[in-house]
Amino acid sequence: MKRMLKSALCAAIAMAGTVSAIAKDTPEKPAVHIAAASIGVTYLPLILAKELGYFKDEGLDVTIAAFSGGAKALQALLGGSTDMVAGAYSNTLTMAVKGQKLVTIAAQVNCPAWVFGIAKKNVGKVNAVKDLKGMRVGVSSPGSSTHMAVNYILHKAGLKAEDVSIIGVGQAAGAVAAIRSGQIDALVVNDPVATILVEGGDLTPLAEMRTEAGNKLVFGSDYPESSIYGTKAFVEKNPKTVQAVANAIVRAERWIAKATPQQVVDTVPAEYVVDDKGLYAKGFENSRRCISQTGILDPAGAQTVRDVLSAFDPEIGSAKIDITETYDNSFARKAAETIR
The missing domain is CATH 3.40.190.10 (Periplasmic binding protein-like II)
Structure with missing residues (x-):
């Protein structure tokens, strides 16, 4: 039963x-x-x-x-x-x-939780976004949202998109290698790579889009x-x-x-x-x-x-x-x- x-x-x-x-x-x-x-x-x-x-x-x-x-x-x-x-x-x-x-x-x-920063070699030479004129900036790929963010950040600093050279480096190991090898002078990247590079002293932030205050400073509000x-x-x-x-x-x-x-x-x-x-x-x-x-x-x-x-x-x-x-x-x- x-x-x-x-x-x-x-x-x-x-x-x-x-x-x-x-x-x-x-x-x-x-x-x-x-x-x-x-x-x-x-x-x-x-x-x-x-x-x-x-x-x-x-x-x-x-x-x-x-x-x-x-x-x-x-x-x-x-x-x-x-x-x-x-x-x-x-x-x-x-x-x-x-x-x-x-x-x-x-x-x-x-x-977006991006960090936009400069390579270790440029600390002391680049103190603000306007100082990036003529330099190489890493984004995930040309035409991507990271590229658009860079264009906007440059615009706010009084620069034109063509004032820098855009280099596609991805958002993972390629970005790490590019900033550490000196291939690029600045980089916009998300986590975990952002934290890896900042913690290791390879990237010094110029703009930070992870916090509410950081997004407000860059975009006016969360983006x-x-x-x-x-x-x-x-x-x-x-x-x-x-x-x-x-x-x-x-x-x-x-x-x-x-x-x-x-x-x-x-x-x-x-x-x-x-x-x-x-x-x-x-x-x-x-x-x-x-x-x-x-x-x-x-x-x-x-x-x-x-x-x-x-x-x-x-x-x-x-x-x-x-x-x-x-x-x-x-x-x-x-x-x-x-x-x-």
């Missing part, structure tokens, strides 16, 4: 699990390719959604391809070799000017950067797939919000740690406030991005862009309702 009851109970549990799985919307495109502009701390929601199995829980088989910058990840999307991008929200605005409709469906951060976006056509054709991606991202953000630095380090793939676990953990703590906990892109932040780009790019400044068409918070909001 006990065996019969036990069997019946197991069958009921199994059936409940099956019903739950059937009840969940089946993605139109279970295999999803996402191009990542970076593997830094501000991309943790994407990385950990995969490592923690959250994409699989949503019925998705996600492949992440890491690129050395947002411009290359964007090229992959426009070229059709990837379905979505983990990259800068600002790309939705720059592409809108060119007639390309991109839509951010989940924010990974509320601020949302890393997000998950796709073409408007893909989002409209695959709403269940997009919702599944948003669910996994928001769930990962909630996990990150409660996690200890050690838990994060233990979960991130070893090849993403760059140097050592202790410095990665410190880099995570330095940038933690920037990581979104809701996946929702703040409309005020979106306007700040538009204002920043318009300051140095007259084409964007004069363009008639409906900013509300460059992001859709409904996916993140629905994710918040379904995740318990």
Whole structure:
């Protein structure tokens, strides 16, 4: 009798699990390719959604391809070799000017968590941004969001974009090697590399975009950067797939919000740690406030991005862009309702 009851109970549990799985919307495109502009701390929601199995829980088989910058990840999307991008929200605005409709469906951060600084060899020679005229500045890749940030910082200092030479060095080991070898004079980079270089004395900050005060000093307020976006056509054709991606991202953000630095380090793939676990953990703590906990892109932040780009790019400044068409918070909001 006990065996019969036990069997019946197991069958009921199994059936409940099956019903739950059937009840969940089946993605139109279970295999999803996402191009990542970076593997830094501000991309943790994407990385950990995969490592923690959250994409699989949503019925998705996600492949992440890491690129050395947002411009290359964007090229992959426009070229059709990837379905979505983990990259800068600002790309939705720059592409809108060119007639390309991109839509951010989940924010990974509320601020970029970049550090812009000078190489050790220039300490004493470069005391302010205006002193960088004629020098080489490292960004993730030309045309990327880090490049745009440099253009804005130069503009505020009274310099033109062409007053410096832009060098693409990535945001990981390539950036470390470039600044330490003297290939570049200045660098804009995110964590964990920012913390690794500052702690090691290889990078002296001129501008810091991890704290509220730092973002206010540079941009006037927090500046949302890393997000998950796709073409408007893909989002409209695959709403269940997009919702599944948003669910996994928001769930990962909630996990990150409660996690200890050690838990994060233990979960991130070893090849993403760059140097050592202790410095990665410190880099995570330095940038933690920037990581979104809701996946929702703040409309005020979106306007700040538009204002920043318009300051140095007259084409964007004069363009008639409906900013509300460059992001859709409904996916993140629905994710918040379904995740318990």
